[in-house]
Amino acid sequence: MIRIPGIIATLLLTALVAWMGCDLFYRGASGLHAGYLFEAPRNLGRSGGIGPMLASTGIIVGLATLLAGLVSLPLAVAYTELAAPAGLRKIIRSALDIGVGVPRIVWGLFGAAFFGGYCGFGFSLLSGVLTLACLLAPIMTTGFITGLEMVENEVREQCAALGVDSWQTAWRQVVPVALPGLTAPLALAAGRGCGDAAALLFTAGVAMQMPSSLLDPGATLSVFVFHLLGTVPGGQNAAYSAAAVLFIITLVIQLAITILTREERYAQ
């Protein structure tokens, strides 16, 4: 009963991906040229390259992933390795579930008002990094918890039998054993960061100059595409070229995730 429609549905979804990829390259090819990845944009982004946007994307996504990782790993380790009261665990669990679901645009609202306004960072890479880190942390923590929970309890029991401290058990035994499972959430987070436009639009801004400090504004590649389509008349062709690059980045990250894990649960 489900076989024939299932095959059709699978083919449909697969064909859509292929269609999107081919279409982007077909339409974006005219804008791609040697040096496209490094040159500055010209004519409000309608021609030229995407150098500054690639730099902003790298800085914002790299720092935000790092920052989110620095708080997510401790939280995940404390959550899985410490015997906290059941009520507290439930609260943290719910907070994380909600955090994973919070839409990007809502983080954008918060980031613009809190980091941009209240902290006084304005439209800057720093505002973007902090907002994106807030967005990524629950996603990464959830992934890390899954990775740590997959470590067999024998490891912990053997350490306990040997009288090893709980922090050494956690840091020297459980985390290293779980390491392969901890890389997938990193890749996933980097992918989310590269694809984000809604949270960064109102925090890191739409500036197309090469940022010279963390307090300068800078559009990431996704924000650049959104900006070209929304506010730059005649920006569509340039948007295709930039979107083609975004597609390649997504493809590479998805490949990494596929190789790093066979678990579909990361795909949400």
Add this chain to the structure above:
Amino acid sequence: MFRWSRERWFWAGAIGLGLLPVLAIVALAIFLFWNAAGAAAQIGPRELAAAEWLPQQNRYGVVRLLAGTLAVTALALCLAVPVALSAAGFLSLYAGGKVRAAANAAIGLLGGIPSVVIGLWAMTWIVPLFGNSWISASMVLALMIAPTICLLSGAALRLVPADLLEASRALGVGEAIVSRVAFHHARWGILGAVVLGTSRALGEAVAVSMVAGNVVSWPSLTRPIATLTTTLIVELDSAAGLHRDALYLLGCIVLIAISALSVFGRAAQRKAGI
């Protein structure tokens, strides 16, 4: 004594750092509620329950925006769920390992494509056919949530014990019943997948805003439509004062709906053992 204190420092540090993401979520909730409550008090319940969203005239009725959001999400689910579930059923119950891995990777890629790229593709292919309309917005959303629903319910279906399916086949009940057995066994996981897909649909702003037309009106299949999130992304740039607070109110409504769906969806998934 020294060892004891290292142990203690380690966990104090871990908990201290680990509290930050939780605090960020709490801060987000307090910030939105605070501003939303202020806006609600200033606008008044009668005006909020009105249909007109006209910031230029200080009228902030949210009913049409709510109707738009529900309409776009509901139609997206109608489009995405049948496709996603039949693909998940085929891939988990019949497909070989290699086919499943390849298809899952492709579907995962579709789910990972940035919203702006999906939006750009939809502007090229869907909008010329259906205009900036409810149906275009729902098709884009369906495209974005189908991978989520497909992969998550596929994971639930894979947890169905093989001997259960073999026992059904051995009884000679036919494949229709076998797949029903599988779907019944995985029902909580599938419910969780659909609920989480719904929450993703409710929160999506960028791609929808690129094809919906963003005109606040009662839903009509072929006419432009606005949702809570598209209004946020379109108006936030220029909003100030009460208008801005009213936008926080919209964000707060989205956050409440999504929080309820996320917690419920994850609870259903955990019940299924995912």
